[in-house]
Amino acid sequence: MRGDFIKRKTKPAGKDVNAWDENSSFWSYGSQDLNTSVPNASSPTSFFTFIPNVPYFDLRIYRESKVKSVIKVHSEDMYRLLENVHFDGDYYRIKYIRSEDWEYCWDLAVRVQFFGKMLGMTLYPKRLVSQKEKRVVYRSMILVNPYQLWDETLVNKFWNLQERIEFLIARILFHECVHVIISLGNIMPSGFGNTDIYLEFRKMLEVSVSKKLSTEHNNVQFRLWNLVLFGASGSESEEKLLERVQEIYEFLINEKYSNQKTGKSFYSPSDNKKIARKYAWMAAVKAGGSTQVTRRIWQVEARRLSIALKELFDRIDMELSNMGFK
Numbered sequence: 001m002r003g004d005f006i007k008r009k010t011k012p013a014g015k016d017v018n019a020w021d022e023n024s025s026f027w028s029y030g031s032q033d034l035n036t037s038v039p040n041a042s043s044p045t046s047f048f049t050f051i052p053n054v055p056y057f058d059l060r061i062y063r064e065s066k067v068k069s070v071i072k073v074h075s076e077d078m079y080r081l082l083e084n085v086h087f088d089g090d091y092y093r094i095k096y097i098r099s100e101d102w103e104y105c106w107d108l109a110v111r112v113q114f115f116g117k118m119l120g121m122t123l124y125p126k127r128l129v130s131q132k133e134k135r136v137v138y139r140s141m142i143l144v145n146p147y148q149l150w151d152e153t154l155v156n157k158f159w160n161l162q163e164r165i166e167f168l169i170a171r172i173l174f175h176e177c178v179h180v181i182i183s184l185g186n187i188m189p190s191g192f193g194n195t196d197i198y199l200e201f202r203k204m205l206e207v208s209v210s211k212k213l214s215t216e217h218n219n220v221q222f223r224l225w226n227l228v229l230f231g232a233s234g235s236e237s238e239e240k241l242l243e244r245v246q247e248i249y250e251f252l253i254n255e256k257y258s259n260q261k262t263g264k265s266f267y268s269p270s271d272n273k274k275i276a277r278k279y280a281w282m283a284a285v286k287a288g289g290s291t292q293v294t295r296r297i298w299q300v301e302a303r304r305l306s307i308a309l310k311e312l313f314d315r316i317d318m319e320l321s322n323m324g325f326k
């Protein structure tokens with residue numbers, strides 16, 4: 001059984017990368033304690049919120065143009081993506097292409113608000129198909145939660161509150177946009193979504209499944225397979241379960257890439273151990289949780305995944321730097 005799925009290569013881009021939107025899952029960029037619920041003092045739609053020591057902080061002090069110019073310094077591709085998007089929660093068209101008889105459009109909405117302890121998240125694209133007009137529209141929504149405003153390092157770096165919030169929003173948005181750009185590359189008809197970011201991500205994914213890294217890769221796949229079995233309802237086909245393993249695997253590499261890219265651009269080096277720990281836990285949740293086993297067994301397996309993942313991440317870095325990528 002094990003040998004079977006290990007041989008499977010990552011699916012080619014563009015086929016069924018939509019898998020997440022069926023169950024309204026999302027790529028998320030969580031902080032250390034994701035399971036903390038939304039504080040009840042803040043209403044999700046309000047710009048005002050209660051923060052200890054600073055009651056009724058008005059988030060609207062940030063200047064959208066400043067956030068965009070911070071992003072522009074780090075990536076032209078991303079700046080172009082966001083150029084016409086206002087951060088008001090409405091959808092704006094960021095991409096439009098015509099391929100064969102069909103039109104493909106991508107709409108993006110960005111919203112800045114406090115909501116618990118997740119730095120941000122990207123709702124995985126909703127796909128709207130109109131057979132009549134021969135048009136496919138993808139809609140992504142990014143939520144940015146700059147709740148770490150009083151983080152000590154950030155405060156020391158930016159005494160000015162307005163600058164601090166703009167930097168923080170830019171950094172979170174950057175991370176989430178990396179996910180959007182990768183989705184664009186995966187989903188748009190081949191060639192249309194190619195950007196430096198997308199190609200770099202594909203490179204990382206490719207290296208991670210290469211022969212040289214097969215031990216590390218297999219270890220991660222093995223843990224993922226166990227977690228998917230632990231979370232299965234019992235009625236899924238083996239095919240379905242293997243697909244889930246692949247999706248979660250790709251999610252993990254996607255997060256490594258996004259964290260690393262953002263860290264590099266915003267001068268905060270990423271740490272494989274930290275990333276592995278954070279996302280192994282999320283992967284275990286995505287796999288379905290502890291449906292078939294006790295919570296303790298599930299937690300042990302999630303921890304083993306985190307260890308295997310760190311080893312894989314380290315090897316990826318080593319391999320990429322041997323190949324001349326920084």
Ligand SMILES: [Zn+2]
Pocket residue numbers: 027028029030175176179255258
């Ligand atoms: Zn992320």
